[in-house]
């Protein structure tokens with residue numbers, strides 16, 4: 547796929563009719579009108595994306611893009627790149643946080659090596675490595691155009707494959723030391739927001755570390771002098787293989803009409819990248835939580851998506867998205883087994 551082919555992809559609009567039908571089904575449930583709040587609108591969005599008001603969300607999976615970031619050499623994270631491979635290995639055994647949470651609700655986790663800085667194959671992790679970590683973006687662009695496109699295609703292809711395997715809802719997750727630096731840099735460039743406003747402590751940084759992280763991002767943004775609409779150049783220059791892969795997952799979700807749940811700041815930045823590259827993609831996005839990292843709220847605003855969980859989560863891996871899976875499961879139980887006003891012989895409430 548070339549950059550031009552990517553930007554010419556056309557996204558089908560989800561059906562407004564089905565959205566209305568789901569809302570009508572909710573209105574028939576014996577409960578106050580709009581009683582389930584955002585979950586009514588979100589399930590209507592899910593039905594519309596899936597093309598039916600009788601949808602089933604039983605088969606769910608999280609795609610976790612694992613990759614390293616050359617910018618870690620600049621002292622922007624508390625640990626070194628070796629931690630990415632260690633956590634990915636734990637994920638491959640379903641022993642990391644996301645594996646445990648997903649198991650509790652019967653969702654599947656697919657960790658993907660899209661760019662871990664190691665030459666070893668990791669058990670339980672899909673090998674889709676584009677390269678062993680990106681370049682240090684303070685010195686040179688993190689990725690080439692070809693690497694960026696290849697990572698986007700990995701994400702798109704995984705969605706195609708999981709749809710064929712019968713999944714009806716996917717979520718995004720990631721693991722990669724340094725990826726809150728790449729995400730903050732992309733977020734600042736896409737939004738024009740000040741670096742100090744958008745950059746947080748990631749997995750845990752001292753005051754001096756945070757100062758350094760902000761300096762590094764500010765220096766890079768000055769060096770590359772992006773325009774806000776240069777999405778692809780921003781992604782390949784200061785982004786990462788995980789962000790590009792996740793952007794591919796969102797684009798694949800829209801193309802193959804499978805809704806995709808956002809997770810934390812990295813995933814939310816990837817979502818905005820996807821929407822800017824292929825407009826219309828956001829119609830297939832389901833927000834989950836507002837990460838503690840300040841860039842997340844800003845990106846959600848740009849996407850006009852309102853998350854239902856606000857719990858200062860800052861874990862990544864897709865954990866917040868899996869929490870959302872659990873909440874959606876509860877809403878779906880009510881929807882699928884609905885007890886209606888007519889079941890209890892009460893006249894249905896009308897909308898004014």
Ligand SMILES: O=C(O)c1ccc[n+]([C@@H]2O[C@H](COP(=O)([O-])O)[C@@H](O)[C@H]2O)c1
Pocket residue numbers: 622623624720721722723724725726727747748749750809810811812837838839842859860861862863
């Ligand atoms: O999801 C989030 O919002 C989030 C916020 C802070 C940290 N993280 C996770 O922490 C790692 C990145 O932290 P850092 O400090 O190395 O940039 C990466 O593996 C992320 O999954 C994730």
Ligand SMILES: Cc1cc2nc[nH]c2cc1C
Pocket residue numbers: 625629633720721722749861862863
């Ligand atoms: C241990 C650890 C686990 C993680 N999971 C996601 N990001 C992480 C960062 C660290 C450091």
